[in-house]
Amino acid sequence: MTAAATPNIVVPESRGATLRLDCDVVVVGSGAGGATAAATLAEAGLDVICLEEGGYHPTAEYSADIPQMIAKILRNGGATAIMGRSPVPYLEGRCVGGSTVVNGGMCWRTPERVLDTWVNEYRLEALSARRLEPHFEEVERTINARYQDPGSEGPNNDMFKRGADRLGWKLSKNRRNQIHCVGSNDCVTGCPTGAKQSTISTWLPRLYARGGAVYTHCRVEKILQEGGRVVGVAGRIVDLDGERRFVVRSRAVVLAGGAVQTPILMLRNGIQVKSGQVGRNFTIHPNVKMAALFDHPVAVRGAHQAWQCIEFEHEGILMAPGLIPLAFQSVAFNDFGPRLAQRMRDHEHIATGGILVDDHASGRVQVLPFGIPLVRYDVTDEDQRRFIQGAAYLATLYFEAGAREVYTPFHHFPRLRSPDDIRRMKAAAPRVQDTEYFTAHLMGTVRMHGDARQGALSPDGQVWDRPGLYVADAAAMPGTIGVNPQVTIMALARHIALHLGDRLKSRAAA
Amino acid sequence: MPTAFAFTGHTRRIARALVETMVPRWPDFDTDLTDPVLERLERTLDAQPKAVQTLVVAGLWGLEVSGPVFGHGLGRLSAIDRDERDRRLTRIAHHPFPTFRQGILLYQTLVNLCAYSMPEVEAHLGARRREWRKDRQALREVLVQLDEGAKAPQTPAALGSYGHLDPQAFIEFGAAERLRDAANATQTPAPASTDTALDSDGTEPSVEKPKTRKRAATPRRKGP
Ligand SMILES: Cc1cc2nc3c(=O)[nH]c(=O)nc-3n(C[C@H](O)[C@H](O)[C@H](O)COP(=O)(O)OP(=O)(O)OC[C@H]3O[C@@H](n4cnc5c(N)ncnc54)[C@H](O)[C@@H]3O)c2cc1C
Numbered sequence: 069m070t071a072a073a074t075p076n077i078v079v080p081e082s083r084g085a086t087l088r089l090d091c092d093v094v095v096v097g098s099g100a101g102g103a104t105a106a107a108t109l110a111e112a113g114l115d116v117i118c119l120e121e122g123g124y125h126p127t128a129e130y131s132a133d134i135p136q137m138i139a140k141i142l143r144n145g146g147a148t149a150i151m152g153r154s155p156v157p158y159l160e161g162r163c164v165g166g167s168t169v170v171n172g173g174m175c176w177r178t179p180e181r182v183l184d185t186w187v188n189e190y191r192l193e194a195l196s197a198r199r200l201e202p203h204f205e206e207v208e209r210t211i212n213a214r215y216q217d218p219g220s221e222g223p224n225n226d227m228f229k230r231g232a233d234r235l236g237w238k239l240s241k242n243r244r245n246q247i248h249c250v251g252s253n254d255c256v257t258g259c260p261t262g263a264k265q266s267t268i269s270t271w272l273p274r275l276y277a278r279g280g281a282v283y284t285h286c287r288v289e290k291i292l293q294e295g296g297r298v299v300g301v302a303g304r305i306v307d308l309d310g311e312r313r314f315v316v317r318s319r320a321v322v323l324a325g326g327a328v329q330t331p332i333l334m335l336r337n338g339i340q341v342k343s344g345q346v347g348r349n350f351t352i353h354p355n356v357k358m359a360a361l362f363d364h365p366v367a368v369r370g371a372h373q374a375w376q377c378i379e380f381e382h383e384g385i386l387m388a389p390g391l392i393p394l395a396f397q398s399v400a401f402n403d404f405g406p407r408l409a410q411r412m413r414d415h416e417h418i419a420t421g422g423i424l425v426d427d428h429a430s431g432r433v434q435v436l437p438f439g440i441p442l443v444r445y446d447v448t449d450e451d452q453r454r455f456i457q458g459a460a461y462l463a464t465l466y467f468e469a470g471a472r473e474v475y476t477p478f479h480h481f482p483r484l485r486s487p488d489d490i491r492r493m494k495a496a497a498p499r500v501q502d503t504e505y506f507t508a509h510l511m512g513t514v515r516m517h518g519d520a521r522q523g524a525l526s527p528d529g530q531v532w533d534r535p536g537l538y539v540a541d542a543a544a545m546p547g548t549i550g551v552n553p554q555v556t557i558m559a560l561a562r563h564i565a566l567h568l569g570d571r572l573k574s575r576a577a578a
Numbered sequence: 579m580p581t582a583f584a585f586t587g588h589t590r591r592i593a594r595a596l597v598e599t600m601v602p603r604w605p606d607f608d609t610d611l612t613d614p615v616l617e618r619l620e621r622t623l624d625a626q627p628k629a630v631q632t633l634v635v636a637g638l639w640g641l642e643v644s645g646p647v648f649g650h651g652l653g654r655l656s657a658i659d660r661d662e663r664d665r666r667l668t669r670i671a672h673h674p675f676p677t678f679r680q681g682i683l684l685y686q687t688l689v690n691l692c693a694y695s696m697p698e699v700e701a702h703l704g705a706r707r708r709e710w711r712k713d714r715q716a717l718r719e720v721l722v723q724l725d726e727g728a729k730a731p732q733t734p735a736a737l738g739s740y741g742h743l744d745p746q747a748f749i750e751f752g753a754a755e756r757l758r759d760a761a762n763a764t765q766t767p768a769p770a771s772t773d774t775a776l777d778s779d780g781t782e783p784s785v786e787k788p789k790t791r792k793r794a795a796t797p798r799r800k801g802p
């Protein structure tokens with residue numbers, strides 16, 4: 069066994085006899101949900117082990133070599149897509165810290181209207197705004213959910229704000245989990261300055277302080293069950309040179325592999341609740357990217373996103389700037405070779421942003437014969453209408469800010485030069501099949517519901533008919549929330565972990 | 579750097595022909611990026627699942643023999659000249675049938691990501707991304723040093739640059755030196771926060787409070 073920078077991050081030997089461990093709770097995954105749950109349980113006095121499939125990559129390892137970083141910290145080297153009417157590429161972190169290492173750091177609480185629905189329609193009284201308030205506060209304090217240092221926003225954010233201000237559209241200033249974000253514009257390949265407060269520098273140190281540990285390169289494949297109760301997990305040590313296996317026995321198992329991996333693991337282990345809800349209710353909060361050409365430099369430097377325009381939140385449409393490095397900017401245009409090269413000469417003048425739609429469609433994560441996973445989701449026509457409307461709003465905002473041209477995600481309408489073009493684009497009503505989407509907000513595949521017939525998890529996060537098995541990640545979310553989800557995931561994970569901690573302690577006392 | 583995944587045999591010729599067509603070229607840029615991008619592409623694919631690698635290779639063969647299918651002529655992709663290849667790939671990229679377009683999109687995304695992250699391409703376009711990272715690392719180091727001993731304001735207040743750095747200069751190269759000089763000149767201890775625009779609870783008066791959000795107010799000026 070070797071230790072990484074801290075003795076609590078264990079890189080297991082990859083050869084030898086099966087690694088056998090015992091603990092009170094084993095947590096699978098060290099991302100937003102897993103790290104929060106692990107730290108909370110450890111602070112409740114329990115012996116916690118967190119198993120993470122990926123490796124440990126601290127700040128010093130984040131290089132400027134984008135393909136290398138993608139290979140290191142993203143699942144499948146970033147080659148992941150949801151199948152459907154139009155394939156939707158998505159990204160998942162696969163490293164200690166999970167997707168919090170690669171995310172944009174935006175921090176939003178669950179909107180109150182969503183929490184009201186969860187309480188009233190999903191019978192989840194524990195998730196009321198009042199009861200979640202202390203969890204939100206603790207999460208925000210822990211991850212340093214703050215406004216940007218003044219001046220760090222950069223012109224990509226400023227142009228967006230200018231357009232919204234001129235139109236009188238309501239903006240919301242982002243809080244991001246950062247300490248002195250200096251606008252290096254590298255969020256998606258790991259923050260090279262240490263500013264972004266992923267779980268590596270927030271929840272996990274709290275786990276270590278209570279004696280808990282993260283075991284890296286441990287891919288959980290089996291959920292161990294005895295007499296209908298879950299009693300641990302087993303799997304393989306991966307990506308290192310060897311074929312070693314591990315078994316961890318525990319009083320409870322918390323799954324936090326993310327909204328795609330968690331249901332896959334459950335289904336591969338034959339864990340399907342009576343209601344058949346595991347893998348269903350998959351929402352993805354899809355987005356489309358847009359770009360705008362200005363006469364002056366707007367790109368390159370600054371924070372990923374300092375503002376969101378919430379003027380059309382009631383229509384389920386959120387707009388935001390999104391600064392991305394040159395290489396990602398190059399894929400925003402449907403082009404290649406010298407034509408693209410020519411356009412990229414203007415890269416400093418190209419602002420980038422996007423539209424997120426509060427989706428209604430429910431996709432599904434399935435496991436086909438031979439354990440092959442299938443992730444499906446169809447953008448509905450209703451949601452497509454919102455994307456078109458959202459694109460019209462964002463183009464208007466950019467033109468108002470002074471853009472000369474706006475680039476859309478619609479195949480047959482790639483470029484807009486005037487408000488007339490916006491009208492033509494709307495009239496043309498681009499189809500789902502002719503639109504390029506993306507998502508980073510996967511949710512709800514093992515959803516919590518007060519009614520066992522309609523959900524997979526009880527209100528305290530336990531899988532309905534599987535004692536000892538809990539889910540505390542994006543999969544547990546009862547439904548779509550319309551905003552960036554990490555704060556919601558962490559607050560839910562904390563709620564679940566506090567309940568589980570109480571339960572295990574009272575059982576031990578009894 | 580040798581990689582585990584590598585295009586071999588004729589597949590390599592097709593891959594090279596595709597990459598040669600898709601890499602950026604400028605009249606004032608002498609380097610041929612084909613081979614370095616091909617190598618980066620192999621490195622990228624090496625981290626991707628076997629299914630994706632197989633799909634990429636199968637797709638290359640599909641493109642190789644696709645001329646007659648699309649009515650683009652009989653010649654194989656790797657056998658025709660670069661301009662002709664460009665015309666063919668562009669036509670497929672704009673094909674009415676989305677699946678064909680998405681095939682090109684996959685290659686185009688991979689090649690563009692590999693090419694536009696190369697230091698020489700970044701430098702040619704004046705992106706100075708690597709220098710910028712170093713500059714930012716230096717700036718953050720100074721900011722963190724200035725924090726030492728000071729109590730951080732409660733979230734969500736911005737930490738601020740403690741009055742030493744003009745916000746206009748924050749996003750400029752060399753901000754770290756300016757900040758250090760300014761801090762040395764004034765020798766003022768770091769206050770909790772000089773983010774004076776904030777309310778006592780740290781929120782900006784002009785924007786929504788970071789409490790759990792209510793439904794947005796009635797829209798003002800409507801969009802299109
Ligand atoms: C590019 C990007 C940008 C984003 N931007 C934002 C943003 O700005 N704000 C925001 O709120 N949200 C953002 N998100 C979303 C947010 O980061 C995720 O919703 C959140 O991290 C999900 O938390 P999770 O615990 O469900 O999964 P993750 O954080 O993804 O963690 C899951 C972990 O489990 C591990 N794992 C999976 N399966 C196994 C297994 N079988 N065995 C062992 N380990 C396993 C994975 O390797 C991974 O490390 C973004 C996401 C991405 C990808």
Ligand code: SF4
Binds near residue numbers: 173249255258370372
């Ligand atoms: S913009 Fe740069 S400094 Fe700021 S959080 Fe992202 S990667 Fe870190």
